[in-house]
Amino acid sequence: GVGVSWPVFIVKAGGGVLVDVDGNSMIDLGSGIAVTTVGNANPYVVEGVSRQVADFTHTCFMVTPYAGYVEVCEALNRVTPGDHEKRSALFNSGAEAVENAVKIARAYTKRTAVVVVEHGYHGRTNLTMGMTAKNMPYKEGFGPFAPEIYRVPTSYPFRDGPHTGPEVAKWAISRIEKEIGASNVAAIIIEPVQGEGGFIVPAPGYFSAMADFAKANGIAFVADEIQSGFCRTGDWFASEHEGVVPDLITTAKGIAGGMPLAAVTGRAEIMDSVHAGGLGGTYGGNPVACAAALGAIRWMEDEDAPGRARAIEALMMPRLRSMQENHPAIGDVRGRGAMLAIEIVKVGTMEPDPERTAALARFCVAQGVIVLTTGTYGNVFRFLPPLTMPSHLLEEALGIIEQGLDATA
Numbered sequence: 001g002v003g004v005s006w007p008v009f010i011v012k013a014g015g016g017v018l019v020d021v022d023g024n025s026m027i028d029l030g031s032g033i034a035v036t037t038v039g040n041a042n043p044y045v046v047e048g049v050s051r052q053v054a055d056f057t058h059t060c061f062m063v064t065p066y067a068g069y070v071e072v073c074e075a076l077n078r079v080t081p082g083d084h085e086k087r088s089a090l091f092n093s094g095a096e097a098v099e100n101a102v103k104i105a106r107a108y109t110k111r112t113a114v115v116v117v118e119h120g121y122h123g124r125t126n127l128t129m130g131m132t133a134k135n136m137p138y139k140e141g142f143g144p145f146a147p148e149i150y151r152v153p154t155s156y157p158f159r160d161g162p163h164t165g166p167e168v169a170k171w172a173i174s175r176i177e178k179e180i181g182a183s184n185v186a187a188i189i190i191e192p193v194q195g196e197g198g199f200i201v202p203a204p205g206y207f208s209a210m211a212d213f214a215k216a217n218g219i220a221f222v223a224d225e226i227q228s229g230f231c232r233t234g235d236w237f238a239s240e241h242e243g244v245v246p247d248l249i250t251t252a253k254g255i256a257g258g259m260p261l262a263a264v265t266g267r268a269e270i271m272d273s274v275h276a277g278g279l280g281g282t283y284g285g286n287p288v289a290c291a292a293a294l295g296a297i298r299w300m301e302d303e304d305a306p307g308r309a310r311a312i313e314a315l316m317m318p319r320l321r322s323m324q325e326n327h328p329a330i331g332d333v334r335g336r337g338a339m340l341a342i343e344i345v346k347v348g349t350m351e352p353d354p355e356r357t358a359a360l361a362r363f364c365v366a367q368g369v370i371v372l373t374t375g376t377y378g379n380v381f382r383f384l385p386p387l388t389m390p391s392h393l394l395e396e397a398l399g400i401i402e403q404g405l406d407a408t409a
């Protein structure tokens with residue numbers, strides 16, 4: 001049941017390059033699915049992890065705590081949007097963070113319904129599978145799914161025709177009011193830029209309208225920033241772009257330079273509504289993973305990581321747009337910062353072209369560029385370079401993508 005995109009076994013990685021067992025160097029446009037934002041072996045992370053692993057690897061924070069966990073929570077409370085009083089709790093994976101955000105929102109609101117959106121992705125555990133939109137490969141044969149999950153429209157500018165962000169939000173809100181009842185909703189959970197759904201950047205005003213509706217109705221508004229967070233989009237968190245301060249925010253992936261760590265951060269009154277012992281887990285906030293996170297966050301602050309992501313956008317976006325002019329199979333170019341994508345369609349139509357997308361990906365990998373595809377229709381090419389990627393490698397990778405577009409025409 002575990003799939004492998006590319007059978008390339010890696011022995012060393014860093015600076016935007018993966019080196020395989022045969023000594024081949026490959027340009028990494030995937031960052032291990034948006035994880036190694038600070039690089040695969042960032043010195044800040046290596047130093048922190050090495051020191052911690054020599055001191056102790058585990059005690060279980062719920063048994064005998066340690067400072068690293070508390071320091072990561074303090075850092076999260078500092079860097080996440082909003083200057084209100086916050087609390088954080090640490091877990092192992094993104095899915096686990098989402099599950100815990102739902103638990104916390106339900107405990108606080110004393111309501112049960114969870115609202116998610118079309119094309120959303122939140123994980124592979126039972127609850128988060130139910131919250132995830134796409135059937136294959138995530139859900140097929142794995143049901144039944146948890147109850148009280150409701151899916152409403154999302155803004156997908158390329159496919160929404162002339163409809164604006166606030167208009168789509170109005171439909172979504174109407175569905176919540178008419179079919180669920182706002183007073184039954186514990187949480188609305190949305191990715192500010194959708195990852196697995198296809199790097200969909202909602203039209204301006206959609207995300208903030210959903211947040212405003214949640215606020216007006218006592219619903220916890222949860223931003224799933226697991227893929228979009230930690231400087232990926234040119235802001236520390238993608239919610240900031242719309243000026244939204246979420247009640248709860250889920251993070252993972254880029255948080256700890258490749259070590260497994262995840263978190264829920266949120267308003268103190270919401271987080272503190274849960275009884276002690278209600279949240280946790282054996283490994284949640286493991287000390288080695290916490291040391292990695294402290295190193296990664298310090299690097300992001302020292303090196304102006306959001307600025308680096310914006311510089312990657314400034315380099316890549318014009319190139320992708322000029323490719324679009326020459327290749328009508330590129331229906332859309334979108335994204336922010338170092339979270340960019342092209343959507344591949346059958347020429348002259350809006351019809352997704354997953355076959356050409358796959359062929360293009362195979363071409364790129366054969367030429368030494370690791371790429372990831374994504375999207376509900378399997379027709380989106382996503383670019384997630386580590387922020388340590390030098391410009392000349394980005395240029396080289398873009399050249400190979402362009403050759404691939406010619407070769408697959």
Ligand code: PMP
Nearest residue numbers: 093094095121122123195226227
């Ligand atoms: N939410 C989002 C937005 C994600 O992109 C992902 C991972 N792709 C998850 C949740 C689940 O994270 P994990 O794989 O660490 O469980």
